Amino acid sequence: NAGVTQTPKFRVLKTGQSMTLLCAQDMNHEYMYWYRQDPGMGLRLIHYSVGEGTTAKGEVPDGYNVSRLKKQNFLLGLESAAPSQTSVYFCASSYPRGSGRMGTDTQYFGPGTRLTVL
C-alpha cells in the first residue's frame, strides 16, 4: 500500500514551458486535492476533485488546469509556467463524509514535487 505518490519529485522549467504533475493514490479515496506550499504562506488549495470526471477550483487556481480521468489519478497541468509558480506542490486524498461535497475526513498527503521556474 503506497498511499499517495507524486511524480516527478523535482523539476526545473523555463518560463513559458508546460508540464504535468501526476498524483496517484491506492486507497480508493473519492476526493483528491492539489496544494502549493510557499515559505510564509502555508498550504493553499489549487484545485480539487470529488470524484472521477469532476474538478473544482480552490483558493489559487489561476495558471493551472487539472483532470481526473481515473479515480486513482489526479493530474495538475501548467500550460505556460511563470516564475510565480515556483513552489512545492502537494497532492492529497480523502474519503468523503457522504455529503457529496468536499468532505470532512482526513486528507492524506503525498511526498511533494519541488518545481522551479526560471
Add this chain to the structure above:
Amino acid sequence: EDQVTQSPEALRLQEGESSSLNCSYTVSGLRGLFWYRQDPGKGPEFLFTLYSAGEEKEKERLKATLTKKESFLHITAPKPEDSATYLCAVQGGSEKLVFGKGTKLTVNP
C-alpha cells in the same frame, strides 16, 4: 472567511522540556480541526482530528485539545525526533481545509 493563526512561529526546546503549540481559529461552523506533522522535504503527516470543543486526543508524547476558539498541541518530555513543523488546519462551512503557517519545533538533545 475561515482563518487559522499558529503561534509561536518557531519554538526551541531542550529534550524533556514540555511545552504547548497554539492554533487559534475563526470558522463558520467547525466540522473538524486537524493537526499534521511535516518533516523537511516531506509531505504533511496526519496526527489528529478534533471535532468538538472539549475533545482531546493523545499519541505518544503529543496531546491535542480543542476549545471553541483555539486548539493546543501539548508536547510532554519531547525528544529530538519530535523536531518538525506542526501544521494546524480547520474545515468549516465552506468545507475547504484552511491551513495555518505552522510552528517549527526544534528539540535539542
